[in-house]
Amino acid sequence: MFGRVRIDLALDEQKRIDIVEHNKKVTKNREILKRFIDVVCFLGTQELAFRAHDERKDSTNRGNYIELIKLLSLYDEKLATHLQEASVFSGISNHIQNDLIESVASIMMDSIKAEIKECMFVAILLDETSNVSNHSQLSTMVRYVTKSGYVCEGFLGFTDVSADRSATALSKHVIETIQQLCCGDKFIAQAYDGAAVMSGELNRTQAKVKEVYPKAFFIHCCAHVLNLVLSQSVNHMKECKLFFSTISGISSFFSHSTKRSNALESIIKLKIPHVAPTRWIYNPRLVNTVYHHREQLIEFFTSIEENPQNWDKDTIVSAGGFLTFLKDFNSVFLLNVFNYIFSHTDLLYNILQKKSYEINHCVSQINETKSKILNFRESFEEQYNAIINLVGEPKKHRKLPENSNVFYKRIFFEIIDTISFQITIRFEKLSSLDFIELLNHKKFKDYKAVFPEKLLTSLKNSYANHFDFVRLANELVVLYSSSSFYEKEIFEIFQYIKSNELEDATPEIFHLCGLIITIPYSSACVERSFSALKRVKTYARNATGEERLSSLSLLSIEQEHLHKLKTNDSFYNNVIQHFCKKNRRIELIYK
Known part of the structure; x- marks a missing residue:
């Protein structure tokens, strides 16, 4: 038991008692901070303003954040006691609000990055709009398939590109984003709305990105087309x-x-x-x-x-x-x-x-x-x-x-x-993706009779580094011969392999399904983020800073992801851990 007992505590009873009391206090403080985190999550997902014009104690409306905490304190004795007795950390200041918003958004972003790290392929989607302050905001999203088999189009944030909207600046942003996500080896496509600065084949964003990532196929948003x-x-x-x-x-x-x-x-x-x-x-x-x-x-x-x-x-x-x-x-x-x-x-x-x-x-x-x-x-x-x-x-x-x-x-x-x-x-450019016909279930019987070598060659020309083509050809022969797949779309084939734990038996087909599903056909999801931007940064809230704007937009756009994170008890601990990176005038770290 020697290695499991702290000698200093065994020799000093008073120190042990002090640590026990300290940890009790930390537990109590963390419970209070959970209430503040929940208020931040609620206001963020509901796209409500946090602060008011007049936040003095005698004001009738001190803002949604403070007023909601006051409302909760009427039914929460612990919170009410904290608000009455707190002298150094009440938790309602504007700086604390900003730090909590940033902490929640940071944990959400870490979770999205963790999903991207585990996925097979990644595509990036960009679009730009002007906000109410007449600043040009570039919205960045990524499309990928999660480990559990669901298609996600994750929001990464807004970037102010008012100073420089050139192809060089935009391509630099894409390359830096891919490097930050550490997914350069699985970056397979880029989708934009077709603006000349983005879609041009000579010295434009997509062309400059392809100089660094040659396999990043460009898709002109089909809805825009x-x-x-x-x-x-x-x-x-x-x-x-x-x-x-x-x-x-x-x-x-x-x-x-x-x-x-x-x-x-x-x-x-x-x-x-x-x-x-x-x-x-x-x-x-x-x-x-x-x-x-x-x-x-x-x-x-x-x-x-x-x-x-x-x-x-x-x-x-x-x-x-x-x-x-x-x-x-x-x-x-x-x-x-x-x-x-x-x-x-x-x-x-x-x-x-x-x-x-x-x-x-x-x-x-x-x-x-x-x-x-x-x-x-x-x-x-x-x-x-x-x-x-x-x-x-x-x-x-x-x-x-x-x-x-x-x-x-x-x-x-x-x-x-x-x-x-x-x-x-x-839509002619989509013909260069003719390898997607390899998994067209309507042609499986024809492929069984005559194997589609040209389609396999097309895939080899586009994404040679991602597949073992000898094994893929063998697996496709089996696929075309199996009546179990004759009426299944690509996503259904992907889910069938996943649910029956056949990833190890048919790894190349599984990867091919993941590749085709990941390739974006529209940047509509990016345009939907603009709707959130207009609701978060309104005429009455036009002074919102860039970092806070991206964090609040993340809470709004990825609220489904946030709800999933909140079902895990580690969410609050992770947020508090991030919140404690700055020196706080309240005890939140266990000894």
Whole structure:
């Protein structure tokens, strides 16, 4: 027992008693600090302000942090006693608040880094926006698959890049981030929104990053590409440009007047969607709404014309124009065409916004959407006759050829051909990832008959250092021969191997699944972090510092991760341990 007994305590009883009392005091102080940590976590996840304008003792509102602690003290005797008796460390000062926020965020970041260290592959996602203080904030996120088999898109923080947004500065940020995460050997992809400074192939961010990490394949955010397809496809066509200008005017007509908006809601029980110039995908929602509620809108605009005494002059004039627009053959024809196209592109856009799919599934959905749009080309006569039955023959005018059927057939084919061509061209770069077809379950029977050597060569050219290709080929032969995998998507194959503990039996297929799942197809998650930024740093809270801003954003964006950490008792001890790195005027360290 000699090595288990402290000699100094055995010889000095008083010292032993002092240490026991000290540790009791530390336990009590740590229990109090846990309350403060919980308050920080609550305010951070709920995106509430911590401080108030006036925090003096006689103030009626000293801020959410202090007021919440005071509320808890009404039902917590230990906390109430601490607040009454504390003379050197009350725990409510602004410095303590900042240190606790930083400590919680630091433990969360350590946990995310630990997950990244254990994962097979990592991809980085970047995007930039301006905050309420007119500072340029660069949001950094990483995509990876956890050890337990879940896809994560972890937030790493905001960086102020107002001083320098050049490709050199951004690429330096990416390289430093990868070095800090110690994951250079498994860094396999980078995804940005397509801005020239990031996506250009010569001397731009992605090119400079590839100079250091040659295997970091660049993905232009597919959701952003789809947005460009829809906006650029019809922009050159005069008829389409006039159509969308007018239909967006309907949205503005209602959004600029509460009286009009309220009157419309009483008729169709629905609000007309707003149109954002930078988010062209909102136009489909407007088109679909107008298409399905065209008759009600006609009824509404007619009621305005029939009751002019209830409306102002601008409303009456606009209502007459929109009424003519909604009854016109040309408008109804284009409304019908774009409603069909947008019903499919809107579904695709929603798929491209989710993190739970893999890039193989997204590529197949893109091709399927393109195929459906091309098939729609064969239905012109059916669509044309349906519009005639609905609103009558198109009116004759000098700009319209004698044969209106030929005129609208040209427009119909041009819209479909342009959109399908744009989809082909803008998603063309994804064809360089053709190795993802190795795990396309729809082709397993074909691969069983003829092994896909070209796809395996494609993988070898892209990620040669990550696989044993002889073993991978053998495992794929077994995979293609097994009916157990014939109906499984890549993520389902990955989960099947994981749940049945087959990682050691099929390690190369398991790694291939992990690689394909990790490759990002969208940077939508980064854009969602901007929403958190706007809620955390508001007009009333525009003085938030950069470090505090990133920490609070981390608590908000990664709140699911935080809740998981809090289920483990070690979370509070780790936060307190980090909090104690600075000298504190309270005993928190055990002897």
